[in-house]
Amino acid sequence: xxxxxxxxxxxxxxxxxxxxxxxxxxxxxxxxxxxxxxxxxxxxxxxxxxxxxxxxxxxxxxxxxxxxxxxxxxxxxxxxxxxxxxxxxxxxxxxxxxxxxxxxxxxxxxxxxxxxxxxxxxxxxxxxxxxxxxxxxxxxxxxxxxxxxxxxxxxxxxxxxxxxxxxxxxxxxxxxxxxxxxxxxxxxxxxxxxxxxxxxxxxxxxxxxxxxxxxxxxxxxxxxxxxxxxxxxxxxxxxxxxxxxxxxxxxxxxxxxxxxxxxxxxxxxxxxxxxxxxxxxxxxxxxxxxxxxxxxxxxxxxxxxxxxxxxxxxxxxxxxxxxxxxxxxxxxxxxxxxxxxxxxxxxxxxxxxxxxxxxxxxxxxxxxxx
Amino acid sequence: xxxxxxxxxxxxxxxxxxxxxxxxxxxxxxxxxxxxxxxxxxxxxxxxxxxxxxxxxxxxxxxxxxxxxxxxxxxxxxxxxxxxxxxxxxxxxxxxxxxxxxxxxxxxxxxxxxxxxxxxx
Numbered sequence: 001x002x003x004x005x006x007x008x009x010x011x012x013x014x015x016x017x018x019x020x021x022x023x024x025x026x027x028x029x030x031x032x033x034x035x036x037x038x039x040x041x042x043x044x045x046x047x048x049x050x051x052x053x054x055x056x057x058x059x060x061x062x063x064x065x066x067x068x069x070x071x072x073x074x075x076x077x078x079x080x081x082x083x084x085x086x087x088x089x090x091x092x093x094x095x096x097x098x099x100x101x102x103x104x105x106x107x108x109x110x111x112x113x114x115x116x117x118x119x120x121x122x123x124x125x126x127x128x129x130x131x132x133x134x135x136x137x138x139x140x141x142x143x144x145x146x147x148x149x150x151x152x153x154x155x156x157x158x159x160x161x162x163x164x165x166x167x168x169x170x171x172x173x174x175x176x177x178x179x180x181x182x183x184x185x186x187x188x189x190x191x192x193x194x195x196x197x198x199x200x201x202x203x204x205x206x207x208x209x210x211x212x213x214x215x216x217x218x219x220x221x222x223x224x225x226x227x228x229x230x231x232x233x234x235x236x237x238x239x240x241x242x243x244x245x246x247x248x249x250x251x252x253x254x255x256x257x258x259x260x261x262x263x264x265x266x267x268x269x270x271x272x273x274x275x276x277x278x279x280x281x282x283x284x285x286x287x288x289x290x291x292x293x294x295x296x297x298x299x300x301x302x303x304x305x306x307x308x309x310x311x312x313x314x315x316x317x318x319x320x321x322x323x324x325x326x327x328x329x330x331x332x333x334x335x336x337x338x339x340x341x342x343x344x345x346x347x348x349x350x351x352x353x354x355x356x357x358x359x360x361x362x363x364x365x366x367x368x369x370x
Numbered sequence: 371x372x373x374x375x376x377x378x379x380x381x382x383x384x385x386x387x388x389x390x391x392x393x394x395x396x397x398x399x400x401x402x403x404x405x406x407x408x409x410x411x412x413x414x415x416x417x418x419x420x421x422x423x424x425x426x427x428x429x430x431x432x433x434x435x436x437x438x439x440x441x442x443x444x445x446x447x448x449x450x451x452x453x454x455x456x457x458x459x460x461x462x463x464x465x466x467x468x469x470x471x472x473x474x475x476x477x478x479x480x481x482x483x484x485x486x487x488x489x490x491x
Binding site (some may be wrong): 049068112114115117118120121123124125126127129130134137138141143182183185186188207222225227228229233355356 | 375378379381393403405407414419430432433434435436437438440441442443447449450451453454457458459461463466467470476483484
């Protein structure tokens with residue numbers, strides 16, 4: 001059974017200290033129900049969140065009258081929202097449920113993620129920017145990317161967000177300005193790191209009907225050990241392997257992708273990911289960003305929403321925010337950031353933080369226009 | 371900082387015979403995978419493991435300097451992934467910046483529990 005997207009919705013993204021999670025979630029779910037039409041009810045709900053307290057899913061759902069049906073809460077770090085989406089799709093595809101809500105919610109509070117003290121590398125003080133910084137430093141050392149190409153990803157995504165009224169940040173920066181911003185973890189500067197965000201995003205899925213964006217495939221994997229034997233930087237191989245599975249199931253290849261939302265928590269992340277997905281060849285990811293190939297108006301736009309770097313990164317909501325963008329793109333509803341004639345869209349989210357693993361989880365979804 | 375009551379998950383570094391530190395880890399008796407942790411089974415294949423010590427020297431695979439506040443830490447501080455000779459990749463504190471490819475040596479464990487390396491020579 002082909003799964004269709006009945007409707008998507010999101011809250012605004014950003015630091016929203018006065019806005020309760022209930023209101024963020026309602027903004028997303030209300031928009032998704034309005035887009036879907038029909039009854040404001042579902043047969044089951046999957047909720048992705050990382051830092052939500054116990055019971056947070058039922059707490060926000062009961063405030064909007066969604067009670068009684070099965071509610072399942074999932075956590076896969078930054079891929080929690082896309083994990084909720086993957087499970088919702090599978091529940092429909094397998095016939096377990098008819099109409100399912102996937103919801104991602106997160107309040108990040110007042111600061112960056114603190115390293116997890118029950119994890120060896122977290123206990124050692126490995127802030128997440130440092131993990132990505134070491135991938136960036138390694139690729140710089142190998143000559144696989146240049147400092148200017150890293151910065152070009154930030155320039156591009158901040159410019160994309162100028163056309164996204166829901167984005168946390170937006171701006172016209174130069175490569176020099178990105179490089180001159182405050183150093184966070186060498187070589188990654190402030191404008192190369194995603195902000196701390198509050199937000200929610202939702203999708204309602206069901207058996208595909210005419211006129212809907214449909215799910216050609218969705219794949220989910222968790223990372224194998226990443227260590228001294230690994231040929232690539234952290235996170236590369238789990239993205240590659242998930243993408244291979246997703247493309248095989250979709251019956252299309254990376255060359256068929258018209259628009260993609262990928263995990264750019266840090267600039268190096270987008271470059272590694274575009275290469276791992278096969279959107280760019282080995283060593284070509286940075287060049288693609290610097291040359292405008294992945295910009296709006298380019299051959300294969302990546303992160304037209306502004307990405308995590310600029311739209312914002314409320315962890316559990318991020319994957320569904322990416323999905324919402326791709327659904328709007330494939331429906332021709334993306335306004336000034338519309339990729340003309342987009343037929344095949346891709347969503348990729350990668351979550352990490354567990355030592356010695358090449359990522360906690362990666363989800364890749366391939367979607368098709370109505 | 372949140373008080374942590376769980377056992378310290380970091381690799382344990384003991385003093386080696388020649389002055390450097392050695393990581394107390396495990397080697398898989400099925401696939402020969404090595405890890406810097408006293409885990410009950412091999413993370414690569416699930417096979418049985420035996421105690422093994424690695425170090426004291428290795429090569430910096432990559433490195434960074436953390437310049438943002440982290441609970442319980444004072445920035446800036448250097449960190450590196452170090453591939454120990456014939457051993458696993460370990461995350462280590464370096465003090466300041468170290469170049470990729472640098473030869474480093476494990477420092478025997480201090481009171482703070484961090485894995486630490488110093489540049490050789």
